[in-house]
Amino acid sequence: MSITGLTFTRNKVPPxxxxxxxxxxxxxxxxxxxxxxxxxxxxxFERFKVGLRTKPPLPAMMLGVLGPKGNTVDEIVAMIxxxxxxxxxxxxxxxxxxxxGDVRWTCREWQIAPVLKELKEKGVPARLANLxxxxxxxxxxLFTGSARPDIKxxxxxxPGAIADHLTSFAGFFQESAQIKLTEWxxxxxxxxxxxxxxxxxxxxKFPNARIFLHQRAGLSIIESYYLSVGSPLQLIIVGEPLAxxxxxxxxxxxxxxxxxxxLALSFFDVKGPKxxxxxxxxxGRPVGRDRSDPEGWVIPRDAxxxxxxxxxxxxMQDVPVRFSRQKTVVLKK
Numbered sequence: 001m002s003i004t005g006l007t008f009t010r011n012k013v014p015p016x017x018x019x020x021x022x023x024x025x026x027x028x029x030x031x032x033x034x035x036x037x038x039x040x041x042x043x044x045f046e047r048f049k050v051g052l053r054t055k056p057p058l059p060a061m062m063l064g065v066l067g068p069k070g071n072t073v074d075e076i077v078a079m080i081x082x083x084x085x086x087x088x089x090x091x092x093x094x095x096x097x098x099x100x101g102d103v104r105w106t107c108r109e110w111q112i113a114p115v116l117k118e119l120k121e122k123g124v125p126a127r128l129a130n131l132x133x134x135x136x137x138x139x140x141x142l143f144t145g146s147a148r149p150d151i152k153x154x155x156x157x158x159p160g161a162i163a164d165h166l167t168s169f170a171g172f173f174q175e176s177a178q179i180k181l182t183e184w185x186x187x188x189x190x191x192x193x194x195x196x197x198x199x200x201x202x203x204x205k206f207p208n209a210r211i212f213l214h215q216r217a218g219l220s221i222i223e224s225y226y227l228s229v230g231s232p233l234q235l236i237i238v239g240e241p242l243a244x245x246x247x248x249x250x251x252x253x254x255x256x257x258x259x260x261x262x263l264a265l266s267f268f269d270v271k272g273p274k275x276x277x278x279x280x281x282x283x284g285r286p287v288g289r290d291r292s293d294p295e296g297w298v299i300p301r302d303a304x305x306x307x308x309x310x311x312x313x314x315x316m317q318d319v320p321v322r323f324s325r326q327k328t329v330v331l332k333k
Contacts, residue, residue: 083240170194
């Protein structure tokens with residue numbers, strides 16, 4: 001198992017046969033399974049709260065891998081900054097599916113055509129090709145099945161891009177025969193993944209091609225991965241987990257002023273999808289309940305931070321994707 005596999009199962013190791021066969025299935029996997037069209041629509045982790053109320057799995061990612069065949073600290077910091085800057089930017093470019101003629105590709109070829117069809121219906125530029133064509137603009141994501149892909153053929157990755165070559169040892173850094181996931185990070189991707197032991201050609205141990213549909217629906221990278229991996233227990237996922245390049249665009253202004261009743265707060269110039277919710281924090285603690293109305297926020301004087309404090313206004317969308325923007329004002333007394 002990988003360290004994030006152990007985190008996911010809260011240190012409980014499944015039966016060895018199920019683990020090795022990729023049959024220890026994640027309750028977060030949204031499908032489909034091979035030979036079955038059944039799947040869940042894209043939606044954030046919030047929707048699993050009711051069904052997994054007692055000890056749900058703990059999805060986790062690594063921010064980076066240092067050391068031999070890993071990335072430098074500067075490369076990891078640059079990747080995190082790309083991810084943070086990508087939120088709600090809706091980058092343009094091409095999503096590549098690079099076909100190769102061995103089992104690493106053929107074991108998951110059944111996933112590709114339905115995803116390409118859905119991407120086309122959504123107007124997403126996507127290409128199925130034998131190689132990435134230089135000079136075709138930024139790459140918003142990449143899926144292939146090669147042990148030694150031509151990573152440098154990708155001239156430019158869009159911020160928030162996911163790239164995977166779905167081979168045996170992309171996450172096994174003691175072995176030199178195959179390229180490591182860290183090469184995608186070095187080239188400009190915001191996330192990649194790889195198994196830490198020989199996974200064999202078992203599709204459940206790797207991301208399903210629907211990962212890109214989940215991301216296009218506005219999910220964060222960590223949500224997109226865990227909804228698309230059937231059995232993530234031998235996989236490490238590396239990148240900026242909260243990067244959400246296709247999240248809804250939300251903007252607003254926020255102000256606070258003292259009145260005889262207390263601190264009056266205002267959300268104004270709010271722009272974004274319908275059914276937004278509003279939340280206020282005083283020094284990081286919620287003040288009252290969330291509201292659907294931006295008006296009428298007043299914090300009584302006795303509930304205000306003593307001395308200098310921070311008042312934060314948060315505007316969020318919850319369904320089907322949780323995404324928020326926040327602004328903070330400093331309250332001085």
